[in-house]
Amino acid sequence: MLKVNNLNVSYGYLQVVWNVSLEVGEGEMVAILGPNGAGKTTTLKSITGLLAPMDGSVQFLGQDITGTPTHQLPHLGLAFIPEERNLFSAMSVEDNLLMGAFTIKDKAQIKKNLRYVYDLFPRLEERDVQLAGTMSGGERQMLAIARGLMSNPKLIILDEPSMGLSPENVVAVFETIEKLREEKVTVVIVEQNVDTTLKFANRAYVMEQGRVAMEDTSENILSNDHVRKMYLGIG
Numbered sequence: 001m002l003k004v005n006n007l008n009v010s011y012g013y014l015q016v017v018w019n020v021s022l023e024v025g026e027g028e029m030v031a032i033l034g035p036n037g038a039g040k041t042t043t044l045k046s047i048t049g050l051l052a053p054m055d056g057s058v059q060f061l062g063q064d065i066t067g068t069p070t071h072q073l074p075h076l077g078l079a080f081i082p083e084e085r086n087l088f089s090a091m092s093v094e095d096n097l098l099m100g101a102f103t104i105k106d107k108a109q110i111k112k113n114l115r116y117v118y119d120l121f122p123r124l125e126e127r128d129v130q131l132a133g134t135m136s137g138g139e140r141q142m143l144a145i146a147r148g149l150m151s152n153p154k155l156i157i158l159d160e161p162s163m164g165l166s167p168e169n170v171v172a173v174f175e176t177i178e179k180l181r182e183e184k185v186t187v188v189i190v191e192q193n194v195d196t197t198l199k200f201a202n203r204a205y206v207m208e209q210g211r212v213a214m215e216d217t218s219e220n221i222l223s224n225d226h227v228r229k230m231y232l233g234i235g
């Protein structure tokens with residue numbers, strides 16, 4: 001579904017991503033892990049058109065999308081949920097969700113999608129008229145993910161969904177991610193909560209100093225003490 005080939009990305013003269021290649025199949029949840037500054041966010045930004053790679057290519061559903069502007073990606077079936085979440089704080093939960101369906105013209109389809117996300121996340125329906133800015137951190141992340149689902153994406157890319165959240169909210173975010181897993185949504189996720197992420201993901205790429213240091217199934221990574229210590233800083 002997603003194929004990233006030999007991506008090289010730099011900020012000015014400083015190259016921070018080197019020959020990164022990734023593949024994600026339909027229905028898979030794939031994690032990108034690694035220490036701070038390893039180049040995970042930069043990789044996501046160059047996949048989603050926020051940064052132009054120096055070279056390399058990104059293919060999505062067989063189509064070359066390298067450098068395609070971010071706002072066009074939902075039309076192709078790719079939803080990117082950045083770290084900043086970008087919700088409209090002064091708008092209600094429901095209006096935020098409806099904004100997520102901007103690629104869809106058919107009103108009946110929009111209604112169907114709203115029903116789908118409300119069934120998936122009843123908390124959002126309970127809070128439908130609440131202003132997004134007054135939701136808890138975990139609820140805002142749930143809303144950002146649900147808004148992404150409103151466009152019927154074939155792939156969701158999540159950048160550090162648990163970033164900056166309290167422990168309870170981190171639990172709430174992983175409950176949301178578990179729902180995506182159950183629904184077999186194809187997901188690429190960058191996360192700092194390595195152990196929890198590996199419980200949900202099928203496979204992971206571990207980045208180190210701008211390169212893919214290794215790739216394996218979550219099961220193998222979880223059971224490999226050397227990899228855990230060496231690349232992920234967990235014992």
Ligand code: ATP
Pocket residue numbers: 011014016034035036037038039040041042043
């Ligand atoms: P973290 O887990 O801390 O978010 P990361 O793996 O996502 O880290 P990136 O944010 O991709 O890493 O950063 C990779 C490298 O690029 C870092 O050394 C960072 O300082 C540098 N970098 C990131 N953004 C910029 C920028 N706008 N200008 C210059 N350098 C940058």
